[in-house]
Amino acid sequence: AQSVTQPDIHITVSEGASLELRCNYSYGATPYLFWYVQSPGQGLQLLLKYFSGDTLVQGIKGFEAEFKRSQSSFNLRKPSVHWSDAAEYFCAVGALFNTDKLIFGTGTRLQVFP
Amino acid sequence: SQTIHQWPATLVQPVGSPLSLECTVEGTSNPNLYWYRQAAGRGLQLLFYSVGIGQISSEVPQNLSASRPQDRQFILSSKKLLLSDSGFYLCAWSVDGGSPLHFGNGTRLTVT
Numbered sequence: 568a569q570s571v572t573q574p575d576i577h578i579t580v581s582e583g584a585s586l587e588l589r590c591n592y593s594y595g596a597t598p599y600l601f602w603y604v605q606s607p608g609q610g611l612q613l614l615l616k617y618f619s620g621d622t623l624v625q626g627i628k629g630f631e632a633e634f635k636r637s638q639s640s641f642n643l644r645k646p647s648v649h650w651s652d653a654a655e656y657f658c659a660v661g662a663l664f665n666t667d668k669l670i671f672g673t674g675t676r677l678q679v680f681p
Numbered sequence: 682s683q684t685i686h687q688w689p690a691t692l693v694q695p696v697g698s699p700l701s702l703e704c705t706v707e708g709t710s711n712p713n714l715y716w717y718r719q720a721a722g723r724g725l726q727l728l729f730y731s732v733g734i735g736q737i738s739s740e741v742p743q744n745l746s747a748s749r750p751q752d753r754q755f756i757l758s759s760k761k762l763l764l765s766d767s768g769f770y771l772c773a774w775s776v777d778g779g780s781p782l783h784f785g786n787g788t789r790l791t792v793t
Contacts, residue, residue, distance in 0.1 A: 571724075599779075601781060603784075608786075608787070608789070609786050609787065610687075610771055610773075610784035610785050610786045610787050611725075611771070611773075611782075611784040612784070613781050613782075613783070616781055657724065657725065659725075665778045665779060666775060666778060666779060666780060666781065666782065667713060667715075667730055667732075667775075667778045668727060668730075668740070669727070669782065671724040671725040672724055673723060673724040674724055
């Protein structure tokens with residue numbers, strides 16, 4: 568079955584610390600992978616996407632993600648977290664050239680302490 | 682540039698009352714349109730998507746319906762709300778089926 572797993576429901580880090588949010592997927596076709604961020608009471612904003620090429624992709628707000636096919640993972644990273652990064656982060660997977668039925672993970676809530 | 686508008690931002694409705702949530706997109710033509718529902722701890726669930734006027738695909742059986750009366754307008758409706766319809770509803774659009782989704786700011790629906 569197709570699925571996305573974000574094993575960490577809630578993560579707390581100190582401002583300035585590095586961050587890695589985990590995402591594992593199960594998908595029968597070539598995956599098209601996304602990370603979205605959601606601030607409280609807001610919609611989702613696209614951080615980055617991957618469908619081919621360099622397996623390390625850069626996104627907005629200093630985020631990056633690495634696609635590892637052998638591990639079926641697409642982890643999100645940031646070298647130094649800012650307090651404004653506190654939000655909920657969603658990983659999603661869709662079929663290449665068909666994102667009409669994206670599958671979302673259940674999200675990871677990031678809390679940042681000063 | 683393209684923008685998506687979704688309203689109202691919050692809504693409190695009694696059980697059994699009707700519902701109408703509206704979403705419009707500006708700055709693009711013939712977008713794919715989507716309605717998602719977000720429940721706490723359960724991620725996003727695709728409810729409906731549309732690839733053109735009058736073309737609606739439903740992903741899950743439910744108490745809700747969707748319509749697309751105009752190219753850039755997508756409406757989520759219910760004739761009689763249930764308590765289980767409470768949640769955060771998100772509208773989204775994409776250029777086509779292979780492009781990333783762009784989300785509205787959502788509607789918080791509370792059914793009492």
